[in-house]
Amino acid sequence: MRKNLRGRKATAIALASVMAMSLAACGKQDGSNQGGQTEQKEYVYVPEYLELDDNTNSSYSNMTVQGDKLYYTNYQWDEASGESKVMLGTYSLTDGSREELPIDINADGGGIYSMQVDAEGNIYTAEYAWNATEGDDAYTQQTTVLHKYDASGTELMAQDITDIMQQDENNSYVGSMCLDDQGRFYISSDSLIRLFGSDGQFQGAVQTDSQWIQGMGKAKDGKVYLAYYDQSSNVKLSQIDFDGKALGQTYDNFPNTNGNGALCAGIENDLLVNTDTVLYDYSLADQKTTEILNWLDSDINGSYVTYAAATADGKILAVVNDWNTGETDLVKLTRTKASEVAQKSQITIGTLYSSQSLQAAAVAFNKQSNEYHVNIKTYIDDNNWTETSWSDGITAMNNDITSGAGCPDILDLSSLDVKELASKGVFEDMTPYLEKSSVLSKDDFFENIVDSYTFDGKLVGIPKSFTLSTIVGRTSEVGDKKGWTIDDIIAYAGQHEGASLFEGMTKSGMLYTLLAYDLDSYIDWETGKCSFDSEDFQKILEFVNTFPEEYDWQNDDRSTPAKIQSGEVLLNMTGIYQLNSIQEEEAMFGEPVTYIGYPTSGGGSGTYMQASELYAITAKSSNKDGAWAFIENYLNQPFNDLYSYGLPARKSALDDMVEKAMNVTYMTDENGEQILDENGNPIPENGTSSISYGDWEYSYHIPTQEEVATLKDLISVAEPSSATGNDEITNIITEEAEAFFKGQKSVADVANIIQSRVKVYVNENR
Numbered sequence: 001m002r003k004n005l006r007g008r009k010a011t012a013i014a015l016a017s018v019m020a021m022s023l024a025a026c027g028k029q030d031g032s033n034q035g036g037q038t039e040q041k042e043y044v045y046v047p048e049y050l051e052l053d054d055n056t057n058s059s060y061s062n063m064t065v066q067g068d069k070l071y072y073t074n075y076q077w078d079e080a081s082g083e084s085k086v087m088l089g090t091y092s093l094t095d096g097s098r099e100e101l102p103i104d105i106n107a108d109g110g111g112i113y114s115m116q117v118d119a120e121g122n123i124y125t126a127e128y129a130w131n132a133t134e135g136d137d138a139y140t141q142q143t144t145v146l147h148k149y150d151a152s153g154t155e156l157m158a159q160d161i162t163d164i165m166q167q168d169e170n171n172s173y174v175g176s177m178c179l180d181d182q183g184r185f186y187i188s189s190d191s192l193i194r195l196f197g198s199d200g201q202f203q204g205a206v207q208t209d210s211q212w213i214q215g216m217g218k219a220k221d222g223k224v225y226l227a228y229y230d231q232s233s234n235v236k237l238s239q240i241d242f243d244g245k246a247l248g249q250t251y252d253n254f255p256n257t258n259g260n261g262a263l264c265a266g267i268e269n270d271l272l273v274n275t276d277t278v279l280y281d282y283s284l285a286d287q288k289t290t291e292i293l294n295w296l297d298s299d300i301n302g303s304y305v306t307y308a309a310a311t312a313d314g315k316i317l318a319v320v321n322d323w324n325t326g327e328t329d330l331v332k333l334t335r336t337k338a339s340e341v342a343q344k345s346q347i348t349i350g351t352l353y354s355s356q357s358l359q360a361a362a363v364a365f366n367k368q369s370n371e372y373h374v375n376i377k378t379y380i381d382d383n384n385w386t387e388t389s390w391s392d393g394i395t396a397m398n399n400d401i402t403s404g405a406g407c408p409d410i411l412d413l414s415s416l417d418v419k420e421l422a423s424k425g426v427f428e429d430m431t432p433y434l435e436k437s438s439v440l441s442k443d444d445f446f447e448n449i450v451d452s453y454t455f456d457g458k459l460v461g462i463p464k465s466f467t468l469s470t471i472v473g474r475t476s477e478v479g480d481k482k483g484w485t486i487d488d489i490i491a492y493a494g495q496h497e498g499a500s501l502f503e504g505m506t507k508s509g510m511l512y513t514l515l516a517y518d519l520d521s522y523i524d525w526e527t528g529k530c531s532f533d534s535e536d537f538q539k540i541l542e543f544v545n546t547f548p549e550e551y552d553w554q555n556d557d558r559s560t561p562a563k564i565q566s567g568e569v570l571l572n573m574t575g576i577y578q579l580n581s582i583q584e585e586e587a588m589f590g591e592p593v594t595y596i597g598y599p600t601s602g603g604g605s606g607t608y609m610q611a612s613e614l615y616a617i618t619a620k621s622s623n624k625d626g627a628w629a630f631i632e633n634y635l636n637q638p639f640n641d642l643y644s645y646g647l648p649a650r651k652s653a654l655d656d657m658v659e660k661a662m663n664v665t666y667m668t669d670e671n672g673e674q675i676l677d678e679n680g681n682p683i684p685e686n687g688t689s690s691i692s693y694g695d696w697e698y699s700y701h702i703p704t705q706e707e708v709a710t711l712k713d714l715i716s717v718a719e720p721s722s723a724t725g726n727d728e729i730t731n732i733i734t735e736e737a738e739a740f741f742k743g744q745k746s747v748a749d750v751a752n753i754i755q756s757r758v759k760v761y762v763n764e765n766r
Contacts, residue, residue: 044341045293045316045333047300052091052098052330060328063319065264065309066117068093070317070330073105073112086111088123088153093311093332101153113144114177114187121151126177126187144174146185146200159200168192175213176262181222184242188216193226195242204245214256216240217263219270219284227257227273233385237271237282253287255280264309267292272310276303277354277376279316292316296359296375298333299366303356324360324640344373347626349615350400350408352393352415353380357613357644361634368633372626377408391727401426401618409621410630413461413614418720422455423525423766428617429458433628439636449649452609452720463611464635465644468576468718469517470607472585475592477570482597482605482717486514486536489599490543496570503560503569504551507741508734511544513573514599517608517721519729521601528763532733533755536601538747545741559693561588576714577646579661580700582707584691587698595714605717612645647715654712661703732757 052060052072059075070091075084086105091098101123105112110129117123125147144165148157165172171189178186184203185196191213193206210228214235218224224240226247235256239248255275257263264272269283269290277296280289293316295302300320307319311332320329351358354376362374379393386392394416400406401421411426421427434442442450445462453460478484478492493501502513522531531537563569565588574585586593597606615634617627639653648654666682667675674682690699736754739745745753 041297041338043335044338045298046336046341047298048332048334050091050096050330050332062112062115063307063330064115064117065093065311065317066119066121068312069117069121071115071117071123073115074100075111088112088115088125093313093315093317101149103149103153103155110143113174116177116179118179118183122156122183123147123149123151123153124177124179124183124185125149126174126185128174146196148183148198148200157200159196161194161196161200161202164194164202176216178216178218178224178262180218180224180242186216186224186240186242188213188226193240195240195245203242206240206246208247214258215263217271218265219263220265221270221284225263225271227254227263251284251287253289254282255289258303262307267310267314272308274302274305274308276356277359277378278302279305279308293333294375296362296366298331299363300331301356301359301363303359344369345371345623345626347372347374347410347623347630348408349374349376349410349412349630350397350618351376351378351412352390352397354378358412361637362630364637365630365633369629372623372629374630401620404620407618407620409618409623409627411616411618413616414612418453418460418614418616419455419520420525422458422460426616426619427458427460428619428621428624428627430461430617430628430631431459433617433632434459437632440632444651445649446651446715448716448718449609452718453611453614461611461614461616461631462635463609463649464613464639465646465648466609466611467646468607468609468714469721470574470576470595470597470714472572472574472589472593473570473596474589475594478594478596480594482595482607483603484596484599484606485603486518486540486543486599486601488603489514490539492570493543499567500563500569502571502573503563504553504556505547506551507544507547507549510547511540511734511737512730514540514544515730515733517598517606517719518600523729523758523762525762525766528759528766530755530759530762532758533748533751537754538751541737541740541747541750544737549741557694559696561693561696561698564588565590576711579657579703579708579711580689582710583700583703584698588696595710604719607714607718608721609715609718610646610721647711658703658708664702728761729758732761 059077060072061075062071062073064071070093072089072091074087074089076087077084087100088103088105089098089100105127110127113126113128115123115125127145127147129143129145143160143162146157146159146161147155149155165174168189171192173189175188175190177188180186183198185194185198185200187194187196191208191210193208193216195203195205197203208226208228210230212229214227214229216224216226224242225237226240227235227237230236235254237251237254241248255273255278257273258276266272266281266283269281271282271284272292273280273282273289278294279292279302281292282289295305300318301322304320304322305318306321307317309317311317314335316333318331318333320331322328349358349362358376362376366373379397380389397411400408401411413421434440449466450459450462453462484492489501502509505513522534522537524530560569560572564572572585572588574581576582585595595607597604598608600606613634615631617624617631621627635650639648639650639657648657664684664686667685669675677683690697692698733754736750736757740747740750
């Protein structure tokens with residue numbers, strides 16, 4: 001994707017923005033940061049922002065470093081002609097001078113897929129063009145051509161490879177291009193690597209049989225290597241054997257690049273590898289990584305780094321594309337002694353896995369704070385994912401929290417059981433901090449949301465965004481009140497024999513549906529008492545046993561709305577994450593609906609809140625003021641649905657969202673009259689959105705006041721979700737229930753076994 005490059009001059013202020021003391025040691029193997037104490041770094045990389053130009057109509061891409069120059073393509077929009085002009089240029093990394101090469105990429109209305117440069121400054125490109133054809137379908141035939149230019153821009157070679165690329169329609173595009181030391185071309189597509197000689201002649205292809213190609217690049221030895229997911233979803237690195245037309249030696253322990261740019265020659269080792277958080281140097285001989293830098297230490301969001309390479313003077317050049325704003329930063333990073341860099345007080349955020357939004361929030365805070373620096377500690381390693389990674393991550397996090405030695409200052413609660421952790425006294429009460437805040441108050445947020453995350457009088461946290469989970473049914477059948485009991489839903493199912501309670505529901509699915517938000521009804525975490533041997537729980541198992549083991553989805557091609565409207569399906573489990581969610585449900589049922597919620601033993605509202613951005617201060621934090629400074633800053637930022645998923649917890653932000661959705665402008669003709677569609681309705685200037693379920697499609701309308709009121713009413717009764725963090729208990733119940741479902745044990749015997757096992761677990765973990 002082409003991005004606008006922000007012009008920002010180099011400044012010494014960058015030194016003050018970096019804080020690197022008391023983080024993981026530079027040169028640490030594996031890049032693992034799970035558990036244990038962090039160590040002081042001796043060196044950090046200080047960012048310097050380079051400026052290519054101040055033309056806001058420019059868009060740079062295909063950036064590659066060779067020696068002391070950055071090579072790039074520049075797409076400039078010409079307002080006068082209404083056309084985009086493609087230029088190929090260089091930027092000196094030593095004196096900042098620029099040069100545009102006299103290469104007319106636009107001759108056939110085309111552009112550059114990919115570009116590489118050799119040690120002599122020769123430029124190699126894979127270009128596309130649109131060949132003109134007669135009639136109305138002009139410029140629809142695309143060609144692919146390999147080019148070689150010398151350092152002055154004179155063309156040395158051009159080879160049309162269109163026919164070769166079109167032989168396999170599943171691999172007909174240029175994904176990326178690499179050169180080896182002999183000037184031979186390696187072009188990747190979906191799962192195929194095509195090989196071309198230095199003269200552009202096709203030499204054969206390598207079928208990788210990979211699930212996904214992550215990256216390709218030339219190592220220090222001049223050979224080209226391929227990073228990919230193998231059939232077991234493991235990240236592998238293989239040399240591409242040009243002469244043998246096959247993948248050569250395979251290397252293990254290669255970092256997961258998550259598609260973050262091409263591989264480049266290493267600094268001390270063989271390959272420079274960029275991940276979402278860390279830049280590594282990978283050794284082919286040892287098959288190990290050495291951490292070069294952590295992007296957050298340099299106040300850079302690593303998930304936005306699309307290219308990183310070593311420069312001739314030993315520095316790192318990074319291209320940072322913020323896909324949310326469309327802006328690109330070009331950053332040169334200099335290795336600097338940590339003792340020479342301004343120091344800030346450190347704050348650690350503990351999270352199971354980092355996200356782009358969390359990294360963006362940390363970077364933004366670090367850049368504006370003169371006192372604190374946030375770093376992120378993850379507990380799940382994406383490079384070594386196993387079946388137990390999730391549970392191992394939670395265990396490691398719990399060990400840090402309880403031991404105090406490695407306890408983070410802030411805890412990301414997005415995927416944790418907040419209520420259970422709160423009962424253990426893990427969190428600091430945020431109420432005093434909120435009362436002293438000059439920018440936030442409790443009244444800024446929905447009262448129910450604040451109450452939902454208040455336990456025993458302690459405010460654990462306030463989510464920035466959230467979604468709602470609930471169950472919808474016809475008002476004519478379930479009534480107009482929210483909430484029902486297990487007995488209610490069992491009775492409702494009995495009144496509609498022959499119909500499905502939910503679409504595609506199985507035994508395991510129904511068991512989860514009835515217990516996901518109601519496990520706490522059978523567990524007292526304070527006393528350790530459990531009641532899974534009760535008649536109420538046995539009743540659930542007997543009801544679940546009336547559902548099938550499996551559902552035949554292959555022979556079921558009708559949509560959910562069609563089945564609901566025909567009466568074949570009675571209820572719908574739904575997630576509410578946008579304003580339009582409310583109108584969608586009523587359209588799906590074709591009549592008024594009630595958000596009756598999930599059934600519970602106590603008959604609560606049954607509507608549950610999942611916080612997607614919820615942070616708490618840990619009770620054992622050594623820097624609680626700094627932790628609050630980050631959370632306060634985060635909650636005070638404007639709600640951005642590009643970063644945040646769901647609905648805003650701040651009342652004013654939701655009001656702004658509603659106002660924006662309702663204040664729609666419509667298309668008008670030259671006389672100022674509204675243009676109507678085929679149904680006689682005005683057409684919004686920004687178009688309309690719709691949803692399709694195959695045989696059912698619905699176009700959203702502007703939200704009504706009634707729909708907004710329904711949404712706010714649901715928010716007011718929503719309870720915090722307890723559906724996450726209880727995997728162990730859920731697994732115990734599911735495992736033991738099988739014996740009853742298969743007729744091997746009585747319901748009472750199974751309930752007693754579940755009671756015994758869960759009670760042991762609860763008393764070991766409360």
